[in-house]
Amino acid sequence: xxxxxxxxxxxxxxxxxxxxxxxxxxxxxxxxxxxxxxxxxxxxxxxxxxxxxxxxxxxxxxxxxxxxxxxxxxxxxxxxxxxxxxxxxxxxxxxxxxxxxxxxxxxxxxxxxxxxxxxxxxxxxxxxxxxxxxxxxxxxxxxxxxxxxxxxxxxxxxxxxxxxxxxxxxxx
Amino acid sequence: xxxxxxxxxxxxxxxxxxxxxxxxxxxxxxxxxxxxxxxxxxxxxxxxxxxxxxxxxxxxxxxxxxxxxxxxxxxxxxxxxxxxxxxxxxxxxxxxxxxxx
Numbered sequence: 001x002x003x004x005x006x007x008x009x010x011x012x013x014x015x016x017x018x019x020x021x022x023x024x025x026x027x028x029x030x031x032x033x034x035x036x037x038x039x040x041x042x043x044x045x046x047x048x049x050x051x052x053x054x055x056x057x058x059x060x061x062x063x064x065x066x067x068x069x070x071x072x073x074x075x076x077x078x079x080x081x082x083x084x085x086x087x088x089x090x091x092x093x094x095x096x097x098x099x100x101x102x103x104x105x106x107x108x109x110x111x112x113x114x115x116x117x118x119x120x121x122x123x124x125x126x127x128x129x130x131x132x133x134x135x136x137x138x139x140x141x142x143x144x145x146x147x148x149x150x151x152x153x154x155x156x157x158x159x160x161x162x163x164x165x166x167x168x169x170x171x172x
Numbered sequence: 173x174x175x176x177x178x179x180x181x182x183x184x185x186x187x188x189x190x191x192x193x194x195x196x197x198x199x200x201x202x203x204x205x206x207x208x209x210x211x212x213x214x215x216x217x218x219x220x221x222x223x224x225x226x227x228x229x230x231x232x233x234x235x236x237x238x239x240x241x242x243x244x245x246x247x248x249x250x251x252x253x254x255x256x257x258x259x260x261x262x263x264x265x266x267x268x269x270x271x272x273x
Contacts, residue, residue, distance in 0.1 A: 007175050011183045018187055018210050022194035027202045034206050041213055044183070047175065048224045053216075053235050060239050065209065065246045072250045073202060076257050095196065099189040103182045110178040123227050133232045141233050148240045155244035162251035 003047050010043030027073045031066060038062040050128045180221035187214035201256070201263040205249045212242045 017037035024030045038061040045054040126132050137145055187210060194207030216235045223231025257263055 004175055007179065011179075015183065015186055015190070018190040021206060021210065022190055022198065022203070024203075027200060030203050030206055034209065037210070038213065041217065044180075044217055045220055048180070048217075048220045050220050050224070050232060050235075053220060053232060056236070056239060057216075060243065061209075061213070065243055068246055068250060069202070069206065072254060075254070076202075076263060095193060098193065099186045102185045102189050106182050106185045107178055110181060123224070127224075127227065127229065128232065132229055133236070136229050137233050137236065141230075144233075144237060148237050151244055152240055155247050159247045159251040162248070162255050 006043055007047045010040040010047070013037075014040035014044065028070070031069050031073060034069075035062050035066045038066065048128075049123065052128060052130045052133055177221055177225045180217060184214040184217040184221070187211075187217070199264050199266050201253055201265050204265065205246065205253070208245065208249075209242060212238055212245075 014037045017033045017040065021030045021033040021037065024033060038057060041061070042054040042057040045051075045057055191207040191209075191211035191214065194210065195204050198204055198207070216238050219231040219235045219238070221231075223229060223235075253263055256268065260267065
C-alpha cells in the first residue's frame with residue numbers, strides 16, 4: 001500500500017519538476033527543479049526495492065552533478081536569454097502532445113502482454129543490497145567496470161584540456 | 173492493485189519525452205544539457221524497473237554505469253560550454269552557427 005502511495009507521489013512530483021525544468025526561463029530555477037526531480041527519482045528507486053541506487057541517486061546526481069551545473073550557471077552569469085523571449089515556432093505546439101501519446105502507446109501496448117500488469121514474482125534474498133550489486137559488478141561485469149573507469153578518466157582529461165586557459169607564451 | 177512494470181514504463185516514457193522536448197524547444201545550452209540528464213534518469217528508471225520485474229540484479233549494475241556516463245557527459249559538456257562562453261559571451265545555441273555557414 002505504501003509502495004503505491006510513494007510511487008504516485010514521487011512519480012507525479014518528478015514529472016511536474018521535469019516539465020517545470022523545461023518550461024522555466026532562468027537556468028538557476030531549472031537546475032533547482034531538476035534537483036527536486038532527482039530527489040523524487042530516489043523515491044522511485046526505493047519503491048523498486050533498490051536502496052543502494054536511491055542513495056547513489058541522491059549522492060551522485062542531486063549532490064555532485066547538479067552542484068557542478070549550479071556552479072557553472074553562477075559562473076556564466078547569463079541565466080536569462082534574450083533570444084528566448086521570441087514566441088515558439090509553429091511546429092512546437094503539436095510536439096507538446098508527444099508525451100501523453102507516448103504514455104498511451106506504452107500502456108496500451110503493454111496491456112496486451114499478459115504478464116506485464118502482474119506485479120513481479122518473489123525476489124531473491126538480499127535483492128538490491130550493496131553486497132549483491134558489488135558481487136555482480138566485480139565478477140560478471142568486471143570488464144564493463146574497467147571500461148567505464150577508462151571513460152571517466154578520459155572525461156577528466158578532456159575537461160582539463162578544455163578548461164585550460166591558454167597563456168600567451170613569449171615565443172608565439 | 174500493485175504497481176506493475178507498465179506503470180514504471182509509462183512514467184519513464186513521459187520523463188524521456190519531456191527531456192526530448194527540452195532539447196528541441198529550448199535554446200539555452202545549459203537547459204539542453206539538463207534535459208539530457210533527465211533523459212538519462214528516465215533510462216535509469218527503466219533499468220531498475222526491469223531488474224525488479226525479473227528479479228535480476230544486472231539492471232542495477234547498468235544503472236551504476238549510467239551514473240558514470242552522466243557524470244562524464246556533464247563534465248565534458250559544461251567544459252565545452254564554459255569555453256564557448258569565454259569566446260562568444262553567450263550560451264544561446266542559435267548564435268553558434270559557424271559550421272553551418
